[in-house]
Amino acid sequence: MTVLAAFYSRRRSSARTLNGVCLLLIAVALLSLLGADIQLYRVDPWQELSRIGLGLAQPDWRDLPQLLRAVGQTIAFALLAVALAAPLGLGLAMAFRFLPVRLLCAALRSVHELFWGLIFMQLYGLSASTGILAILVPFSGVFAKVFAEIFEQQAPEPAQALPLAAGPLKRHLYTLIPQAWPALVSYTRYRFECALRSSAILGFIGLPTLGFHLETAFKQGQYSEAGAMFWAFLLLIASIRFWLRPWLLPLYLAAAVWLLPETVGFSNGGYLWRFISEDIWPTALHRGDWSGLLEWYRMMFSQQVWPGLLQTVLLTQIALVLSGVVILATYPFASRALAGPAMRWPGRFLLLVLRSTPEMVLAYVFLLLFGPSGLPAVLALALHNGGLIAFLVANASDAESGAPTARPDDPKGLKRYAYIETPRRFPAMLALLFYRWEVILRESAIMGILGIATLGFYIDSAFEEIRYDRAFLLILVTALLNMLVDTLSRRLRRLARTDSVRCHS
Amino acid sequence: MTNALSGATLFRLANQSLSYGRNRVLDDISLEVRRGEKVALLGPSGAGKSTLINLLYGQQPGISALQPQGGGLVDLLSVYQNIFIGALDRVGNLPALWNLVRPLPSHRRAIEDIARLLGLQDKLWQSVDRLSGGQRQRVAIGRALYRRQPVFLGDEPVSSVDPLQAEALLRQLLERHESAIVSLHNRQLALNHFDRIVVLRDGRICCDCPASELSDEALDDFYQQDGSPLSGPPAPENEGWVIRTS
Numbered sequence: 212m213t214v215l216a217a218f219y220s221r222r223r224s225s226a227r228t229l230n231g232v233c234l235l236l237i238a239v240a241l242l243s244l245l246g247a248d249i250q251l252y253r254v255d256p257w258q259e260l261s262r263i264g265l266g267l268a269q270p271d272w273r274d275l276p277q278l279l280r281a282v283g284q285t286i287a288f289a290l291l292a293v294a295l296a297a298p299l300g301l302g303l304a305m306a307f308r309f310l311p312v313r314l315l316c317a318a319l320r321s322v323h324e325l326f327w328g329l330i331f332m333q334l335y336g337l338s339a340s341t342g343i344l345a346i347l348v349p350f351s352g353v354f355a356k357v358f359a360e361i362f363e364q365q366a367p368e369p370a371q372a373l374p375l376a377a378g379p380l381k382r383h384l385y386t387l388i389p390q391a392w393p394a395l396v397s398y399t400r401y402r403f404e405c406a407l408r409s410s411a412i413l414g415f416i417g418l419p420t421l422g423f424h425l426e427t428a429f430k431q432g433q434y435s436e437a438g439a440m441f442w443a444f445l446l447l448i449a450s451i452r453f454w455l456r457p458w459l460l461p462l463y464l465a466a467a468v469w470l471l472p473e474t475v476g477f478s479n480g481g482y483l484w485r486f487i488s489e490d491i492w493p494t495a496l497h498r499g500d501w502s503g504l505l506e507w508y509r510m511m512f513s514q515q516v517w518p519g520l521l522q523t524v525l526l527t528q529i530a531l532v533l534s535g536v537v538i539l540a541t542y543p544f545a546s547r548a549l550a551g552p553a554m555r556w557p558g559r560f561l562l563l564v565l566r567s568t569p570e571m572v573l574a575y576v577f578l579l580l581f582g583p584s585g586l587p588a589v590l591a592l593a594l595h596n597g598g599l600i601a602f603l604v605a606n607a608s609d610a611e612s613g614a615p616t617a618r619p620d621d622p623k624g625l626k627r628y629a630y631i632e633t634p635r636r637f638p639a640m641l642a643l644l645f646y647r648w649e650v651i652l653r654e655s656a657i658m659g660i661l662g663i664a665t666l667g668f669y670i671d672s673a674f675e676e677i678r679y680d681r682a683f684l685l686i687l688v689t690a691l692l693n694m695l696v697d698t699l700s701r702r703l704r705r706l707a708r709t710d711s712v713r714c715h716s
Numbered sequence: 717m718t719n720a721l722s723g724a725t726l727f728r729l730a731n732q733s734l735s736y737g738r739n740r741v742l743d744d745i746s747l748e749v750r751r752g753e754k755v756a757l758l759g760p761s762g763a764g765k766s767t768l769i770n771l772l773y774g775q776q777p778g779i780s781a782l783q784p785q786g787g788g789l790v791d792l793l794s795v796y797q798n799i800f801i802g803a804l805d806r807v808g809n810l811p812a813l814w815n816l817v818r819p820l821p822s823h824r825r826a827i828e829d830i831a832r833l834l835g836l837q838d839k840l841w842q843s844v845d846r847l848s849g850g851q852r853q854r855v856a857i858g859r860a861l862y863r864r865q866p867v868f869l870g871d872e873p874v875s876s877v878d879p880l881q882a883e884a885l886l887r888q889l890l891e892r893h894e895s896a897i898v899s900l901h902n903r904q905l906a907l908n909h910f911d912r913i914v915v916l917r918d919g920r921i922c923c924d925c926p927a928s929e930l931s932d933e934a935l936d937d938f939y940q941q942d943g944s945p946l947s948g949p950p951a952p953e954n955e956g957w958v959i960r961t962s
Contacts, residue, residue: 224846226792226794616788619784630801630804
């Protein structure tokens, strides 16, 4: 009874609840440090770092045709995939109250674009179909979820005023979609930016996008060429709003189809059926050898699933807390109230660079610097996600300057940071961090492709050894883990009572 | 109160006008307030009271405790921390950071006293987002008191508190500050507790005289003139702005 009363009175301070959640996460991250594979192999990363820095400072634009072709194909994959995924997602969002639809969408988005890429590569080879499907499939799931959330936030009165007999399609077409149109368009626009990043890193598994050329240049130590690709990519992302115009879209789509690699992958139905019905299941299952099957599962679990799962979760938890540290350390330098109207621009530029650079690219660079362990993955995840959220936090802070809550006698400098800005931004910041939790997990699993011992490492190896049964089991585990974290993060966001924060997952 | 006129000038506005875009908020305002004066600012909502108070604050930010409308509280912080913010200019950076982790003992004692005065002693460690409107306003009063300045500038400081408490809190605010300029919507409070009353309408000062020369009926006249939302067809209740005579 007294325990209950104590708990209740404690719950009456929002700060204490949030602090409790934070302390718990920090404690988990510290424990994770014990078990995570984090090591520094290079004793002197500075030489390599200075060469990379030199490459970034002196980009080599000589091979312009190749660069332009890579940029064009990166855009083509992203544009076509989003153009197909957004309407598909909209359709799924209209049916989102049905549990099977929700489960389907959760499953689609719980598997990373690169894993979908690896799967479709087995069916369609290194082709345009693989690239588009790899983005299209998970993005449809994300669109469905976010569009459904946007519909939920709309005022219910217009829909209530419709004739009772009007079905869900008419209700959406005549009330919810027009009401939500600006939000739908703005989210699709943001998702296109994400698709460009996904399209670029699909190069890491061999598709001819920017990531492929970036990796090749890095492997050969041609940092000036890599620098040119990097700046080209940043420029591409930063200039989206100038060239992505609705009336130009038909032109872009036609150009995208024309730009696609000529190899359009086909696969006859027989092969697809064999892949689904046989290849992805362990051979012991076909033979009906139950003890062999049990042995296979035991082997997979102890040698691959459990170690991969453990590293994925441990690295995720460390990266999550480190992202929070990055946010708190960087957002003041980009906010008007703390850095000043002019001095915030260098900070904003830095955050924009962190936000635009895909985690995989950052991790790849850190891998060159610090050697193969979880450290590069954690740093890359924390910098990218921290930078992205810090940018949004700084924007929220700027949006509130001049609002009724602002007082002319508010303190300045460090005191303002500690007493006014940070407490005001904190719930929204935590909510965004929990939104990214799922993303961080997906990304830390995928980092395995670079050789870090997370789930992606075992999945990549399984595909390389053409052991589809293993790859399928591992992807299934990854997806289930993702759905679990998704549910957990929704609970935590409700605790922070800030579910209304716009979701940029 | 008798030596009010002998005090030095604190605030002086001469033919001041102010516009937001095309909307003129203050129109040719001339006002002088001396040390020791307690001035009540009356007028319908939208008359420019808040703008005037912010303008006056800009003249003496170093010695004024401001309580703006809405309070400007920080939701996530506790009642204690929100009151403590009033003392941030008296505390160094490091103690201020430490106070977020462990309340500084001397401030803790002082703020506990203020909380008792405000009837918030059992809410001291709750975050203010869980408080009612009246409780939040009392926290804002606490912050103004803890500023410990000679001048109080309040924008409807007791509007959300129940009438009995409002009277007591206003008395405290006036006792603890040498000078005060307070906008109010309760005319009786203004007549009972202030020695000078300024009435603002449509951005102009339409009355500026000692409270002793005014009565409730006299004040009524300032609102019943043409152009007032209360004139014209008989209104069932005073709707333009709430007038309580409790």
